[in-house]
Amino acid sequence: MERSFAEGGERALEGAFALHGGLVYTFCRRAVGESLAEDITQEVFIRAYRNRAQFKPERGTLAGWLIGIAKNRIVDHFRSEQRHASRRGGHEHAESAVESQIEQTGERLIIAEALLRLPERARSVIKLRYFDDLTHHQIADRLSMPIGTVKSDLRRGLAQIRRQLESAHE
Known part of the structure; x- marks a missing residue:
């Protein structure tokens, strides 16, 4: 599955989503809530598919790579929200604390997923x-x-x- 994803094809995207869509969605839901989780999950798979040549199965798993993309997308979302809040005169959250929390959540999900595959x-x-x-x-x-x-x-x-x-x- 992982090699076929890197090689491309619509079926590869469908297969990746079938295998890992739940994991990515769960991570996104925990980080941003249900209202944005579906959108970010879709963005993750679109970005992954567009950049599939960068995925190297010998360097790690597809699940880990997808979670990495999701983490980056979620951090981008929080940074955007902070910029909008500061323009509106709102309070800024500590960016590093949010990123750390996202990182920890992602790592826990990756570990749980890896344990299931053992x-x-x-x-x-x-x-x-x-x-x-x-x-x-x-x-x-x-x-x-x-x-x-x-x-x-x-x-x-x-x-x-x-x-x-x-x-x-x-």
Whole structure:
């Protein structure tokens, strides 16, 4: 799917939207509310399609790349709103705080999406390690797995999540 998106075609856009439209919309809705979320989501996919040659599957996932585009579009929206507010004599919000909040929301969604895409065993290991704060030995005991397998699953799963986060920051 990701390679076909980079190569183009209307079906590629439809497929990307079918796979990742919900993720992008959720991110936009959390950042700007329902009234603007649909418009920004559409803009994200239009921009992504127009700039599809810039997407490099070997550098990260399509989901991460789309969230990166969405973050930029949302930040642009808030900057525009701040310019309009300052012209009207309104109070300016701290731009860096808004951008930081958008960044954190985007990263949480990318991590959640990446976790869903992991094999069940790796997802379980990561959840036990980072959500339940268990040690490698405790995870191995709980899942009846060798400690080396726990460490390998953890390392590979985190690498996959890292690739998605990196693709969102490009």
